[in-house]
Amino acid sequence: xxxxxxKLQYPVNIKNPNPKLAQxxxxxxxxxxxELGASLRYLSQRFAMPYSELKGLLTDIGTEELGHxxxxxxxxxxxxxxxxLEEIEKSGFDxxxxxxxxxxxxxxxxxxxxxxxxxxSKGDVITDLHEDLAAEQKARTTYDNILxxxxxxxxxxxxxxxxxxxxxxxxxxxxxxxxxxxxxxSKNFYAFNPSFDGKNFKPRMK
Amino acid sequence: MNEQQRLLRKVxxxxxxxWELHLYLDTHPCDTQANEMFRKYTDEANSFKREYEHKxxxxxxxxxxxxxxxxxxxxxxxxxxxx
Numbered sequence: 001x002x003x004x005x006x007k008l009q010y011p012v013n014i015k016n017p018n019p020k021l022a023q024x025x026x027x028x029x030x031x032x033x034x035e036l037g038a039s040l041r042y043l044s045q046r047f048a049m050p051y052s053e054l055k056g057l058l059t060d061i062g063t064e065e066l067g068h069x070x071x072x073x074x075x076x077x078x079x080x081x082x083x084x085l086e087e088i089e090k091s092g093f094d095x096x097x098x099x100x101x102x103x104x105x106x107x108x109x110x111x112x113x114x115x116x117x118x119x120x121s122k123g124d125v126i127t128d129l130h131e132d133l134a135a136e137q138k139a140r141t142t143y144d145n146i147l148x149x150x151x152x153x154x155x156x157x158x159x160x161x162x163x164x165x166x167x168x169x170x171x172x173x174x175x176x177x178x179x180x181x182x183x184x185x186s187k188n189f190y191a192f193n194p195s196f197d198g199k200n201f202k203p204r205m206k
Numbered sequence: 207m208n209e210q211q212r213l214l215r216k217v218x219x220x221x222x223x224x225w226e227l228h229l230y231l232d233t234h235p236c237d238t239q240a241n242e243m244f245r246k247y248t249d250e251a252n253s254f255k256r257e258y259e260h261k262x263x264x265x266x267x268x269x270x271x272x273x274x275x276x277x278x279x280x281x282x283x284x285x286x287x288x289x
Binding site for chain 1: 215218230281282
């Protein structure tokens with residue numbers, strides 16, 4: 001169950017529209033390392049997680065990513081308000097505009113639409129947590145690249161917040177991976193799928 | 207920033223502290239000090255949230271009725287500052 005709170009995790013208040021930036025930042029809405037993929041990845045992987053701590057971690061981080069998706073939507077929305085046709089044409093936003101006007105659509109900066117083919121849910125705790133660690137780093141790199149391209153402090157502040165969250169999530173996933181390996185038979189961490197081949201579990205810690 | 211925005215900022219700050227501790231506790235469930243801090247910030251966030259909803263309208267529909275819920279601002283619209 002999810003219930004909605006009518007606020008952003010971190011405020012977004014952009015004074016100056018800028019369609020060029022919108023076209024770059026939309027990639028964190030629907031691109032290969034974006035917030036939609038992150039959320040679906042964690043919220044899907046959690047069902048096969050063997051330990052309560054990991055089910056909790058994936059539920060929580062997957063939920064937070066939905067809040068980040070909303071922040072990115074707010075940034076793109078505010079960057080594309082009150083545009084003139086001339087601004088749309090000059091900025092290069094016309095290729096997005098022709099398909100979506102100024103609606104928010106999950107797409108990469110390159111124009112490639114969102115696809116679930118960008119993530120996995122492998123049903124193996126070790127495999128999935130490694131993917132999650134990589135995902136957080138890829139998102140962090142994307143936010144670094146966005147910060148290289150953006151000067152407006154109204155846009156930089158929420159992007160810097162989102163970047164910092166990737167670092168925290170990476171830390172928590174690292175702890176989750178350690179928690180999992182501590183409970184596996186050390187002879188075969190990587191030889192079996194501990195979520196499926198139950199015999200390789202150590203008994204649950206109290 | 208006006209009074210409403212300041213109070214919303216207080217809600218968000220306390221909620222963020224509680225959330226960060228919650229994530230930490232997912233992987234450190236037996237850390238007593240962190241559990242206490244989590245409780246403290248959760249209570250603080252709830253109390254700021256009640257104050258905000260009382261003064262400025264609902265953050266969750268459960269705190270109100272449909273008409274007030276629809277009237278309260280959507281979070282992706284700018285907080286238009288008048289001061």
